[in-house]
Amino acid sequence: MTPDLTKEVLDLQQGGHLCQQDNGNGNGGSSAATVETVARLHRARAAEKQREELIEKRAALAKAEWARKKIETILRLLDLAG
Numbered sequence: 001m002t003p004d005l006t007k008e009v010l011d012l013q014q015g016g017h018l019c020q021q022d023n024g025n026g027n028g029g030s031s032a033a034t035v036e037t038v039a040r041l042h043r044a045r046a047a048e049k050q051r052e053e054l055i056e057k058r059a060a061l062a063k064a065e066w067a068r069k070k071i072e073t074i075l076r077l078l079d080l081a082g
Helices: 003-013 032-081
Strands: none
16 A cells, blocks of 8 residues: 555544545445545556556657667668668
C-alpha cells in the first residue's frame, strides 16, 4: 500500500472526511466496502499511469528505431556512392 493510500484508509477507519458521509446504512459511518472502493480506485489509477508510461516508452522506442534505420540507409547510400 502506498503511503498516501495508507493515510487515506486510516482516515476512513478513524472517522476521517469520508466517514462523515452517509453510506446508506443509516449510521453515517464508513464501511469496509468504502475503504475497499477507495483502495480499488487508487490501484486502478496506478495501473492506468503505468499503461500510459508504457505506451510513451513504446512510442519513443519506435521513433528511435525508425531514426536508426534512416541513418543506416543514408550510410549505405554514402558507401555506394563513394
